[in-house]
Amino acid sequence: MASSKNExxxxxxxxxxxxxxxxxxxxxxxxxxxxxxYERRPDIRTQEVVKGRSINLALSCRGRExxxxxxxEEKITGEGIPMFARMIHNxxxxxxxxxxxxxxQSIMSVDRRHLNELLLSAAEKYDNVTLHFxxxxxxxxxxxPQATFLREDEGTTVxxxxxxxxxxxGAYSSVRQQLMKTTRFDFSQEYIPHGYLExxxxxxxxxxxxxxxxxxxxxxxxxxMMIALPNPDKTFVGTLFMPFKIFDSIKTNDDLMKxxxxxxxxxxxxxxxxxxxxxxxxxxxxxxxxxxxxxxxVSDKAVLMGDAAHAMVPFYGQGMxxxxxxxxxxxxxxxxxxxxxxxxxxxxxxxxxxxxKAMCDLAMYNYIEMRESVNSKMxxxxxxxxxxxxxxxxxxWVPLYTTVSFTRIRxxxxxxxxxxxxxxxxxxxxxxxYAAIIGGAFALRRTGVTMETIxxxxxxxxxxxxxxx
Amino acid sequence: MASSKNExxxxxxxxxxxxxxxxxxxxxxxxxxxxxxYERRPDIRTQEVVKGRSINLALSCRGRExxxxxxxEEKITGEGIPMFARMIHNxxxxxxxxxxxxxxQSIMSVDRRHLNELLLSAAEKYDNVTLHFxxxxxxxxxxxPQATFLREDEGTTVxxxxxxxxxxxGAYSSVRQQLMKTTRFDFSQEYIPHGYLExxxxxxxxxxxxxxxxxxxxxxxxxxMMIALPNPDKTFVGTLFMPFKIFDSIKTNDDLMKxxxxxxxxxxxxxxxxxxxxxxxxxxxxxxxxxxxxxxxVSDKAVLMGDAAHAMVPFYGQGMxxxxxxxxxxxxxxxxxxxxxxxxxxxxxxxxxxxxKAMCDLAMYNYIEMRESVNSKMxxxxxxxxxxxxxxxxxxWVPLYTTVSFTRIRxxxxxxxxxxxxxxxxxxxxxxxYAAIIGGAFALRRTGVTMETIxxxxxxxxxxxxxxx
Numbered sequence: 006m007a008s009s010k011n012e013x014x015x016x017x018x019x020x021x022x023x024x025x026x027x028x029x030x031x032x033x034x035x036x037x038x039x040x041x042x043y044e045r046r047p048d049i050r051t052q053e054v055v056k057g058r059s060i061n062l063a064l065s066c067r068g069r070e071x072x073x074x075x076x077x078e079e080k081i082t083g084e085g086i087p088m089f090a091r092m093i094h095n096x097x098x099x100x101x102x103x104x105x106x107x108x109x110q111s112i113m114s115v116d117r118r119h120l121n122e123l124l125l126s127a128a129e130k131y132d133n134v135t136l137h138f139x140x141x142x143x144x145x146x147x148x149x150p151q152a153t154f155l156r157e158d159e160g161t162t163v164x165x166x167x168x169x170x171x172x173x174x175g176a177y178s179s180v181r182q183q184l185m186k187t188t189r190f191d192f193s194q195e196y197i198p199h200g201y202l203e204x205x206x207x208x209x210x211x212x213x214x215x216x217x218x219x220x221x222x223x224x225x226x227x228x229x230m231m232i233a234l235p236n237p238d239k240t241f242v243g244t245l246f247m248p249f250k251i252f253d254s255i256k257t258n259d260d261l262m263k264x265x266x267x268x269x270x271x272x273x274x275x276x277x278x279x280x281x282x283x284x285x286x287x288x289x290x291x292x293x294x295x296x297x298x299x300x301x302x303v304s305d306k307a308v309l310m311g312d313a314a315h316a317m318v319p320f321y322g323q324g325m326x327x328x329x330x331x332x333x334x335x336x337x338x339x340x341x342x343x344x345x346x347x348x349x350x351x352x353x354x355x356x357x358x359x360x361x362k363a364m365c366d367l368a369m370y371n372y373i374e375m376r377e378s379v380n381s382k383m384x385x386x387x388x389x390x391x392x393x394x395x396x397x398x399x400x401x402w403v404p405l406y407t408t409v410s411f412t413r414i415r416x417x418x419x420x421x422x423x424x425x426x427x428x429x430x431x432x433x434x435x436x437x438x439y440a441a442i443i444g445g446a447f448a449l450r451r452t453g454v455t456m457e458t459i460x461x462x463x464x465x466x467x468x469x470x471x472x473x474x
Numbered sequence: 475m476a477s478s479k480n481e482x483x484x485x486x487x488x489x490x491x492x493x494x495x496x497x498x499x500x501x502x503x504x505x506x507x508x509x510x511x512y513e514r515r516p517d518i519r520t521q522e523v524v525k526g527r528s529i530n531l532a533l534s535c536r537g538r539e540x541x542x543x544x545x546x547e548e549k550i551t552g553e554g555i556p557m558f559a560r561m562i563h564n565x566x567x568x569x570x571x572x573x574x575x576x577x578x579q580s581i582m583s584v585d586r587r588h589l590n591e592l593l594l595s596a597a598e599k600y601d602n603v604t605l606h607f608x609x610x611x612x613x614x615x616x617x618x619p620q621a622t623f624l625r626e627d628e629g630t631t632v633x634x635x636x637x638x639x640x641x642x643x644g645a646y647s648s649v650r651q652q653l654m655k656t657t658r659f660d661f662s663q664e665y666i667p668h669g670y671l672e673x674x675x676x677x678x679x680x681x682x683x684x685x686x687x688x689x690x691x692x693x694x695x696x697x698x699m700m701i702a703l704p705n706p707d708k709t710f711v712g713t714l715f716m717p718f719k720i721f722d723s724i725k726t727n728d729d730l731m732k733x734x735x736x737x738x739x740x741x742x743x744x745x746x747x748x749x750x751x752x753x754x755x756x757x758x759x760x761x762x763x764x765x766x767x768x769x770x771x772v773s774d775k776a777v778l779m780g781d782a783a784h785a786m787v788p789f790y791g792q793g794m795x796x797x798x799x800x801x802x803x804x805x806x807x808x809x810x811x812x813x814x815x816x817x818x819x820x821x822x823x824x825x826x827x828x829x830x831k832a833m834c835d836l837a838m839y840n841y842i843e844m845r846e847s848v849n850s851k852m853x854x855x856x857x858x859x860x861x862x863x864x865x866x867x868x869x870x871w872v873p874l875y876t877t878v879s880f881t882r883i884r885x886x887x888x889x890x891x892x893x894x895x896x897x898x899x900x901x902x903x904x905x906x907x908y909a910a911i912i913g914g915a916f917a918l919r920r921t922g923v924t925m926e927t928i929x930x931x932x933x934x935x936x937x938x939x940x941x942x943x
Contacts, residue, residue: 190665193663195660195662196657
């Protein structure tokens with residue numbers, strides 16, 4: 006039973022030594038649990054090249070608060086690069102910046118691998134944490150609970166009994182697959198038509214950053230886009246997000262150069278033609294998936310966290326932040342119920358599921374906003390209106406991006422907050438539009454423009470600035 | 475290549491010998507393919523008792539047309555029992571009937587097992603069909619394609635190469651699980667809080683049907699319900715649909731009898747107290763799942779059909795009908811592209827996916843309608859309005875239930891058709907409500923009823939009769 010052992014005798018098996026797994030190890034170690042982390046890959050701290058996932062991430066409020074709780078915030082932000090605004094690259098080479106929030110609010114570009122290494126080393130500093138690499142999970146017995154691992158380097162099998170299995174093994178989680186075999190597990194995975202491919206922008210000839218430093222650079226092109234985040238080594242990591250159809254249609258160096266000259270002309274000198282060709286054709290574009298599931302737990306024996314529970318498309322920069330906040334929310338519930346898993350796990354599902362699902366939806370919404378809406382005058386108008394109302398009513402009118410990235414307001418409340426704002430604005434604006442229609446109808450009567458046309462145009466314009474998610 | 479062999483030399487491996495698998499065998503045999511059906515269970519025609527799935531099904535237009543195409547309609551409808559209306563059992567013992575459509579329109583109660591047996595025997599009559607029982611699929615190689623089966627009776631493994639793998643292996647499809655490992659496969663499974671449990675209503679003492687014969691009997695109780703369908707042997711099969719919470723709260727015979735006396739008093743003498751107790755506690759309530767996925771195919775090598783592609787909750791009685799219509803739609807595309815799988819399979823996904831998903835949504839909508847709305851006066855009002863408008867404009871105004879159950883209008887068009895009707899009615903009714911408000915406002919001014927209250931009441935009433943799906 007939950008209360009029959011003290012925490013020192015209790016063992017948590019964390020499956021996955023990525024960002025969320027390593028951070029969870031710190032949280033649980035602080036609570037006195039015996040923590041064993043099992044990671045499928047070799048120790049990235051000993052590797053030259055690490056495959057897979059995007060190299061740069063944007064750390065914001067939720068992630069920072071979770072790091073702060075285990076004493077790691079300063080160390081990690083000290084090595085990141087703040088980004089105070091988006092820098093929009095237009096097709097004609099002109100640029101404009103759109104701030105993320107107020108003057109002092111920024112999101113932080115951090116290197117995924119370096120962050121993961123820091124977290125693993127931080128976890129390892131606790132006496133009660135052990136890290137096991139090259140361990141691939143093959144089976145979970147949720148009754149005992151017990152996890153079985155294949156040591157891929159030795160070909161041997163290890164059975165690990167414990168008190169809690171924590172699945173932090175990412176979007177393609179094996180723990181979740183085992184959980185799907187239990188009864189009445191809701192699950193969805195949805196791929197978007199876009200894939201992503203990473204490109205590098207090196208330092209310029211003066212060995213300086215080739216673009217303005219403290220920005221998240223965006224080349225929005227409606228149906229696709231490119232972004233770039235700064236690294237401490239004076240390079241930028243660029244990511245191209247496009248429908249696979251477009252990726253597939255670019256087959257030769259000539260196709261590629263024609264495409265970039267048409268769509269991202271200002272980026273070619275920054276990347277260098279040869280480097281662009283080399284990196285574009287070196288790897289295949291990778292898919293992007295949105296995953297939701299429920300419940301996150303099995304009785305008092307197992308729980309899913311991070312991408313294993315809620316993979317999202319990367320367009321809000323909240324994947325890692327949401328995963329880190331998972332650890333913090335879980336930790337809060339652990340305090341509330343004095344580490345009693347039988348109470349903690351159900352409440353974790355109850356409170357966190359609605360928020361993680363909301364964030365998956367918001368990320369999907371921003372998938373359109375980033376490549377499309379940032380190009381639109383109505384989007385900018387809405388930003389201005391939001392900023393003005395926020396200035397007038399700082400505690401009442403907080404823009405969506407701000408609530409998501411710079412507060413810990415629950416994700417589902419960020420959405421309902423925005424929906425309330427939309428409603429207020431819609432009612433106000435529709436009133437004005439109708440007044441304009443009635444006022445203007447007489448003037449336009451002879452031009453052949455019907456009142457329906459005017460109403461439709463008004464509707465289109467206005468719909469453009471409300472949440473479609 | 476698709477054109478290098480004629481159909482006589484081509485082999486289709488059908489995984490699953492249930493309703494859809496057996497019907498597909500007939501369709502493909504007619505086209506000249508060599509058809510091999512592999513079923514996990516033993517041959518139900520040789521079994522005494524068959525486990526699992528609900529015993530009675532409601533066959534309607536789509537299923538009948540598919541059966542007609544392989545010459546089986548008359549044989550099967552000849553053994554079914556037509557149901558022309560719902561028979562609503564109120565708590566006070568009173569009953570009322572609500573027709574499904576026009577006087578001559580009925581859905582047909584058929585026995586699942588008997589239907590499956592007929593279809594298997596019909597398939598076996600073709601020289602080019604072989605049936606293999608006790609074969610559990612363990613692996614699909616979609617490249618070749620090739621399917622691997624475990625002969626559960628002998629413990630041996632069989633590798634079966636072919637030209638097409640057809641996954642007709644039900645809601646928990648193994649073929650679909652293999653397909654999920656391919657890239658960018660969208661999938662969702664959603665369990666509802668309700669489970670189901672079957673109960674029997676025997677013939678009465680005069681050896682006659684204990685209730686009115688040609689009806690689908692419904693005991694709607696808002697948060698749960700019971701239904702009953704007639705069998706040829708003078709019994710009815712009852713099915714109780716309730717939240718698992720209620721099932722779990724009934725632990726003893728006394729709990730059960732108290733619950734039935736409270737909620738379904740008129741059914742107790744029909745079932746018999748002892749038989750009710752015996753059958754209620756003999757088995758556990760089973761879960762109900764809604765499954766959607768996309769695409770249905772892998773290149774020109776494999777395709778999913780029936781519940782494997784789109785399991786739905788049973789509340790519209792379309793699970794089997796939709797599965798049978800799958801076969802018919804597929805057959806039509808086979809004709810169009812002269813059996814060229816490389817063209818047939820992508821078009822099958824493109825056309826069928828939108829319809830099957832729409833039907834899953836409609837089934838979920840009827841989950842509320844059946845247990846709740848049929849109790850409501852507004853629901854009946856809407857039925858009357860629909861029937862009247864249908865009588866006035868028989869080709870323009872066709873009620874939703876009619877389009878789904880008595881036509882082959884594509885499912886997604888049934889929904890858009892209904893949405894159009896809702897819009898027309900809403901606009902008309904809102905006009906009237908507002909007229910009434912304005913007219914009545916003066917009269918009510920002194921009663922303390924505000925105009926907002928009236929508008930809210932009007933809104934609630936009207937929302938009750940529009941599609942919520």
